[in-house]
Amino acid sequence: MTFPRRPILFFGGKGGVGKTTLATAAALEAAAAHARTLLVSTDPAHSTSDILQVGLGPAPRPIIADLWAMEIDPEKEADEYIAGVKARIATAAPPRLLEEVERQIDIARVSPGAVEAAIFDRFTRILENEGGLFERIVFDTAPTGQTLRLLSLPELMTTWMSGLIGRRKKVGAMARMWRNVAGSEAGIETAEDPILAALEERRARFHRARAVLTDPERTAFVFVVTPERLPVWETEKAVEALSRHGVPVGAIIVNQVLPDPEPGVTEAAFVSGRRARQAECLARISEGLGDWPVLRVRLQDTDPVGVDALQRIRPEVME
Amino acid sequence: MTAARGWIEAARRRLRAARDIYEGIYIAPYRSAIHREYLRRHDAFMLLGFSDLLGVPNPMQFYMLELYPWLIEDFHRWHVRMGMEHPPEGGFRCC
Numbered sequence: 445m446t447f448p449r450r451p452i453l454f455f456g457g458k459g460g461v462g463k464t465t466l467a468t469a470a471a472l473e474a475a476a477a478h479a480r481t482l483l484v485s486t487d488p489a490h491s492t493s494d495i496l497q498v499g500l501g502p503a504p505r506p507i508i509a510d511l512w513a514m515e516i517d518p519e520k521e522a523d524e525y526i527a528g529v530k531a532r533i534a535t536a537a538p539p540r541l542l543e544e545v546e547r548q549i550d551i552a553r554v555s556p557g558a559v560e561a562a563i564f565d566r567f568t569r570i571l572e573n574e575g576g577l578f579e580r581i582v583f584d585t586a587p588t589g590q591t592l593r594l595l596s597l598p599e600l601m602t603t604w605m606s607g608l609i610g611r612r613k614k615v616g617a618m619a620r621m622w623r624n625v626a627g628s629e630a631g632i633e634t635a636e637d638p639i640l641a642a643l644e645e646r647r648a649r650f651h652r653a654r655a656v657l658t659d660p661e662r663t664a665f666v667f668v669v670t671p672e673r674l675p676v677w678e679t680e681k682a683v684e685a686l687s688r689h690g691v692p693v694g695a696i697i698v699n700q701v702l703p704d705p706e707p708g709v710t711e712a713a714f715v716s717g718r719r720a721r722q723a724e725c726l727a728r729i730s731e732g733l734g735d736w737p738v739l740r741v742r743l744q745d746t747d748p749v750g751v752d753a754l755q756r757i758r759p760e761v762m763e
Numbered sequence: 764m765t766a767a768r769g770w771i772e773a774a775r776r777r778l779r780a781a782r783d784i785y786e787g788i789y790i791a792p793y794r795s796a797i798h799r800e801y802l803r804r805h806d807a808f809m810l811l812g813f814s815d816l817l818g819v820p821n822p823m824q825f826y827m828l829e830l831y832p833w834l835i836e837d838f839h840r841w842h843v844r845m846g847m848e849h850p851p852e853g854g855f856r857c858c
Contacts, residue, residue, distance in 0.1 A: 529828045536832035544855050545831045548816075551853075552828060561825035639829045646826055 447473055448664040448694035452571070452656065453582045456682065457668035458675050462699040464491040466668055467584035474580040475511035482578040483513040484570060486563055486585065490515065504574065512578070516566060518559045525562035526553045532642050565646070568653040575656075657691055664694025671698055673747065806841065816854035 447453065447470040455467040464487050471483035482504055485492035492515060493500045496507055500515035507513050530546060537545055552558060567583065575581065657663050665686060669679040683693050705711060729738060741757055748757050815821040816838075839857035842850050850857050 525825075526828075532829050533832045537835060541835050542832065544857075545835050548831055548835075548855060549828050552815075552824060555824070558825055565826070639833070642829050643827070650826075 448666065449474075449477075450662060450664040450694065451580055452575075452663040453580070453694070454663070454665045455582070455584045455668060456665060458678060461668045461670045461675060463668045464584045465495060466666075466697055466699065467582050468492055468495050470666070471511060471513070471580075471582040472508075474582065475508065478510055479579040480577075481511050481580040481582065482574055483507075483511065484567075484574075484581060484583045485513065485515045486518055486583070487515070488518055492584065504578075516563065518563055521566050522553060522559045522562040525565060526550075526558075532638055536639060568649050571653055571656055572649065658689075660692035663692055665691055666695045666697060667693065668697045668699050670700045802844070806844070816851060 453467070453470055455463040455470070457463050464485065467485070468483060471481050474481040483492065485500065490500070492513060496513060498505070498507060498513070500513050502514060502516060502520075504512035504514045526549060529549060533542070533545065536542075570581065667679050667683060669675045679696070683696070686693055703714070744757065746753075748754050815824045835855050835857070838850065838855045842854075842857075
């Protein structure tokens with residue numbers, strides 16, 4: 445079975461389930477089919493750079509024939525988004541008030557959802573700009589949660605922004621009427637055009653993005669899940685939420701599935717291989733996190749359920 | 764000459780008086796109706812768009828930050844009009 449073949453693929457799932465690896469594999473498959481492909485990575489841990497063994501930046505960089513890749517730094521993206529907002533409003537209020545406005549914007553910058561909102565805004569711009577240059581775009585999106593909410597929000601967003609812009613225009617119209625009737629002593633300001641223009645541009649861009657994201661011919665959302673209780677539960681919720689908003693789910697990829705036992709082949713070699721890989725990560729933990737107490741808990745053969753089982757897994761320090 | 768000027772001045776005074784009466788009967792009530800409607804729409808806009816400043820999570824918040832300058836100048840009058848003596852916590856510090 446191959447990855448769904450659509451011009452646009454999004455890979456979703458919790459952190460650590462293998463989205464980045466699988467998104468890269470999907471991009472390689474698309475390029476192998478001679479489709480001009482762009483891989484967009486948002487992984488702050490630079491896993492894609494590691495996998496491709498090539499430094500990636502904010503502009504598409506050629507990797508192999510028909511494959512380009514770029515890396516978005518989520519925090520930088522949010523900083524640039526906020527800087528853009530501040531630049532647009534620089535002349536919209538007197539200095540004293542502007543200072544308070546910027547204080548409020550700085551609070552928004554560190555609120556949950558800010559980074560995901562900035563990334564989504566960037567995605568919509570990628571769909572418009574790079575979308576015209578590449579036949580296939582593969583996104584390795586952020587883990588489930590805020591991102592899925594934003595992807596399922598285009599409909600609400602469009603309705604909301606249309607309502608707000610419409611009301612603001614009506615307020616503007618009323619304000620003009622008021623000014624005409626009352627004379628210059630009325631204290632009602634009319635809309636600043638550059639701000640309204642920015643909002644209209646964003647609304648229109650989201651509207652166009654929504655058309656693409658809900659078109660099953662053009663987009664598929666691929667969920668990566670590992671065969672464990674919580675990821676499965678979260679993915680069920682996420683799929684349901686996206687389907688409700690018309691975002692096409694293309695496939696569910698179950699990653700890290702233990703292979704079936706093969707007759708005549710011991711599983712010891714497989715376990716040794718995994719243990720070796722694990723040792724690398726354990727070493728990294730000692731290095732990077734060794735300043736704090738580190739406790740280890742053995743992997744159990746079943747999920748501990750019930751008080752007795754939980755008693756058995758009280759952390760033991762392994763020598 | 765003086766008589767004609769005097770007549771013109773009297774005519775101007777009467778025109779001004781007529782205009783004031785006209786304005787009082789037709790324009791002034793309309794003025795307050797327009798103003799009330801303006802405030803109603805404005806308040807709805809504020810509540811819809813900036814609920815995050817009242818502590819209500821608003822997923823649209825990040826996409827409407829450009830509206831804050833418009834908002835702040837009206838914010839004080841708005842929260843007073845809504846019956847809040849002080850601005851809501853987390854919002855603009857206007858008073």
